[in-house]
Amino acid sequence: MLPDSVIAALAAQHPLGALSKGRPGGEVVNSATSLRREPFSAWSAIDDVKKTADSIAHEAAREYTVASQKAQEKAGHIELWTPKYYAACTVGGLLACGLTHTAVTPLDLIKCRRQVDSKLYKSNMQAFTKIRAAEGLRGVFTGWSPTFFGYSAQGAFKYGGYEYFKKFYSDLVGQERAAKWKTSVYLAASASAELIADVALCPFESVKVRMQTTIPPDIRGTFSGMSAVVGKEGVSGLYKGLYPLWGRQIPYTMMKFASFETIVEMIYKSLPGQKSDYNKGAQTVVAFTGGYLAGILCAVVSHPADVMVSKLNANRQSGEAFGAAMSRIYGDIGFRGLWNGLPVRIVMIGTLTGLQWMIYDSFKIFMGLPTTGGGSSEQKK
Numbered sequence: 098m099l100p101d102s103v104i105a106a107l108a109a110q111h112p113l114g115a116l117s118k119g120r121p122g123g124e125v126v127n128s129a130t131s132l133r134r135e136p137f138s139a140w141s142a143i144d145d146v147k148k149t150a151d152s153i154a155h156e157a158a159r160e161y162t163v164a165s166q167k168a169q170e171k172a173g174h175i176e177l178w179t180p181k182y183y184a185a186c187t188v189g190g191l192l193a194c195g196l197t198h199t200a201v202t203p204l205d206l207i208k209c210r211r212q213v214d215s216k217l218y219k220s221n222m223q224a225f226t227k228i229r230a231a232e233g234l235r236g237v238f239t240g241w242s243p244t245f246f247g248y249s250a251q252g253a254f255k256y257g258g259y260e261y262f263k264k265f266y267s268d269l270v271g272q273e274r275a276a277k278w279k280t281s282v283y284l285a286a287s288a289s290a291e292l293i294a295d296v297a298l299c300p301f302e303s304v305k306v307r308m309q310t311t312i313p314p315d316i317r318g319t320f321s322g323m324s325a326v327v328g329k330e331g332v333s334g335l336y337k338g339l340y341p342l343w344g345r346q347i348p349y350t351m352m353k354f355a356s357f358e359t360i361v362e363m364i365y366k367s368l369p370g371q372k373s374d375y376n377k378g379a380q381t382v383v384a385f386t387g388g389y390l391a392g393i394l395c396a397v398v399s400h401p402a403d404v405m406v407s408k409l410n411a412n413r414q415s416g417e418a419f420g421a422a423m424s425r426i427y428g429d430i431g432f433r434g435l436w437n438g439l440p441v442r443i444v445m446i447g448t449l450t451g452l453q454w455m456i457y458d459s460f461k462i463f464m465g466l467p468t469t470g471g472g473s474s475e476q477k478k
Contacts, residue, residue: 161463169465178264182466187257189460193453194252199245203237204445208438209309212407215430215437232313240309242319247301251294256457258290259354280355287354291347299342300335306410330415338410340419345402349395353450356394361387361470372471380468385455387470392450396443401435403442 175181198205207224210217218224228236263286267275275282304322308314316322326334364383365372372380405423408430413422430437458468 165463165465168463172464175464175466177466183257183261185461185464185466186260186457187253189457189464190252190254190256191249192252192460193256193457195245195249196456197449197452198248199241201445201449202239202241202244204441205244206237206239206309208441208445209240209306209407210312211438211441212404213310213411215434221441239314240305243301243305243308243322246319247298247305250301251298252453254294254297255287255290255350258293259286262286262289280359283355283358284351287350288347291350292343294350295339295342295346298346299339302342302406303335303338303410306338306407310407310411337413337419338406341402341405341409341423345399345406348402349399352395352398353391356391357387357450357454358470360390365471377462380471381455381459381462383471384458384468385451388454389447389451391454392447393443395450396439396446400439400442404430404435404437 169175172181172185175185203225204221206228207218207221211221211224218227225237228239232239263282266282266285270278270282300323301319303326304316304319307326308316308322316325323335330337361383364387368375375383405426408426409422412426417425427435454469461468
């Protein structure tokens with residue numbers, strides 16, 4: 098038996114912590130109250146990092162709460178379905194679409210170039226590498242400016258308009274029928290909003306596609322590009338892709354909003370409790386999940402029209418009729434050509450749509466408004 102003095106000297110170095118005589122008969126056991134030492138110093142470093150991260154997250158949450166309270170105090174109480182409510186939704190839509198579309202400009206650039214010329218690159222990775230080598234990092238983000246301005250305008254009209262028309266059509270048919278035909282209301286509201294939003298988007302989309310599909314780009318700036326197009330083709334030159342843009346965006350948006358509302362409702366029904374039982378963070382996770390799944394459906398539904406938008410803006414001849422241009426392009430690429438670039442668009446649109454709904458609902462939370470979909474907070478399952 099070791100002397101107590103020896104045991105005490107060695108206890109602090111023992112990998113399982115301090116030792117003591119904890120049982121009758123002098124048996125040595127682990128003592129939970131004795132001095133404990135981590136077996137590996139890396140564990141302490143990891144704990145320190147976790148504590149620091151938790152501290153930063155806590156501080157960020159506190160700052161977010163303070164900023165949210167200040168914004169709500171400045172805006173005043175926002176009642177649902179009032180002009181102030183629609184204005185808040187408009188700002189949320191502007192942020193949701195403008196920021197996300199701009200962030201994925203490199204993917205959009207590759208998609209557009211492969212749609213116009215499927216033989217240009219063998220893969221998306223090769224496309225990125227070649228563009229980076231030939232045009233530098235700036236070249237990878239070709240078209241970011243018209244993308245930002247165009248999709249900010251589109252998002253503002255799309256989300257703000259959707260909230261307005263959803264209420265408008267619900268009141269038109271009555272609340273009882275609106276609840277019964279809710280999917281039809283979602284489809285009608287989203288189609289109406291997108292019809293207007295695309296008029297705002299089209300000039301910017303025209304410049305973006307020309308900028309991205311001309312190598313090297315003959316248009317360098319958004320508004321200088323618009324002036325150049327108007328100088329050569331008149332104002333109609335900025336809107337020559339409007340019909341296929343409607344053909345792409347209206348089905349896309351109808352699928353985006355109706356499927357999102359349906360998916361979110363299904364998610365909350367599958368969870369215990371009701372929507373109001375979940376905190377703000379959980380509700381934004383649901384928004385992202387519902388948006389991503391809806392985005393996959395949107396990409397497939399709207400892709401053929403998306404190819405045509407790229408082709409028409411890049412290859413439509415001056416004075417050529419819309420129908421004649423469509424027939425000529427389809428004759429060149431065939432049915433299979435309408436699906437060029439679909440895999441990259443699924444990734445892009447799925448991510449975009451998920452992030453858009455997350456940003457949009459996060460902004461609504463920031464302004465003290467309820468998130469989209471899932472029924473009212475008072476609704477019982």
